[in-house]
Amino acid sequence: MKVYFVGAGPGDPELITVKGRRLLEEAGVIIYAGSLVNPEILKYAPPGAKLYNSASLTLEEVLAIMQEAVARGEKVVRLHTGDPSLYGAIQEQMDALERLGIPYEIVPGVSSFAAAAATVRREFTLPGISQTLILTRRAGRTPVPEGESLPDLSRHRASLCLFLSSQDLAAATAELARGYGENTPAAIVYKASWPEEKVIHGTLGDIAARSREAGIDRTALLLVGDFLAGSYQRSCLYDPAFSHGYREAKASHG
Missing domain, CATH: 3.30.950.10 (Tetrapyrrole methylase, C-terminal domain)
Known part of the structure; x- marks a missing residue:
């Protein structure tokens, strides 16, 4: 088993990725950022999953939950708001998991x-x-x-x-x-x-x-x-006068 860092998206429960939702549905332990993650997203958790709100936990306490769950053979989802790579404080968690020899994976989210x-x-x-x-x-x-x-x-x-x-x-x-x-x-x-x-x-x-x-x-x-606000230039990509690898420029009849 491993730890999955999952981006929960910005708030709308339907803006979590398909993979993120599947992992939530399969998780035995879910550690979520309770101060930021929409609790509606937790409806995807299976009935028997253990839920931990990390808002009141330290890094060491989060890691202990992860380590114990993986040792029991449970899939762990660490649920972060938006995309985990932005202000998610996940690097310190990943580095600690590597030191502990615990495998992990990152599932991007909608920021x-x-x-x-x-x-x-x-x-x-x-x-x-x-x-x-x-x-x-x-x-x-x-x-x-x-x-x-x-x-x-x-x-x-x-x-x-x-x-x-x-x-x-x-x-x-x-x-x-x-x-x-x-x-x-x-x-x-x-x-x-x-x-x-x-x-x-x-x-x-x-x-x-x-x-x-x-x-x-x-x-x-x-x-x-x-x-x-304000004016802008038309994109060259869809301009009839612009050639690229998939389309030849069209001659102007003006």
């Missing part, structure tokens, strides 16, 4: 940044606007490396999604405005894909106040960039 883009019906990578997406967070108790502060990143003026910073939104938007400018479009997406999802549109100059008025102070993403 909340993808769900947020779907909610606002915009594409992060618009031709002529931005071909880069920055996923980041503001420094807090977990610092950010040199060169990754919000003022530094804002100089790129790329599309940006800010995680884990909604409680410091006024400070975060002020820092981002140094490079983007206060008039840059911004949006707050609260609990993307959940039933209680909310979207607030504005600019870097006013989105913090709008969010505060709506009572949003956690579980929200900040989207920033010109991809949220």
Whole structure:
């Protein structure tokens, strides 16, 4: 038996992958991030599965549960919100499992940044606007490396999604405005894909106040960039005048 790190998706129970759902249905032990994972997803767990909410557990306690379950021959699912590779704190778990000789596998999930883009019906990578997406967070108790502060990143003026910073939104938007400018479009997406999802549109100059008025102070993403509004160039990929390996350019009759 092994441990499976499974991305639960952004919240909607139907946005877990087919493989992730199958593993949940087969699991003997499920350790889930209770502060973030939609409990509705646990309906896929079999009746006899043992459920552990990791919100109140330490790394050592989580590892002990994994080790004991695998020793009993049980399949373990470690259920993380979104995709485990983003702010999932899974590297330390994987390294510990390797030291213990316990096999594991990672099953990717749909990240909340993808769900947020779907909610606002915009594409992060618009031709002529931005071909880069920055996923980041503001420094807090977990610092950010040199060169990754919000003022530094804002100089790129790329599309940006800010995680884990909604409680410091006024400070975060002020820092981002140094490079983007206060008039840059911004949006707050609260609990993307959940039933209680909310979207607030504005600019870097006013989105913090709008969010505060709506009572949003956690579980929200900040989207920033010109991809949220305005004109853009048509994609070359589907342009009749553009040739590629699967299609010849069509002559213009204009």
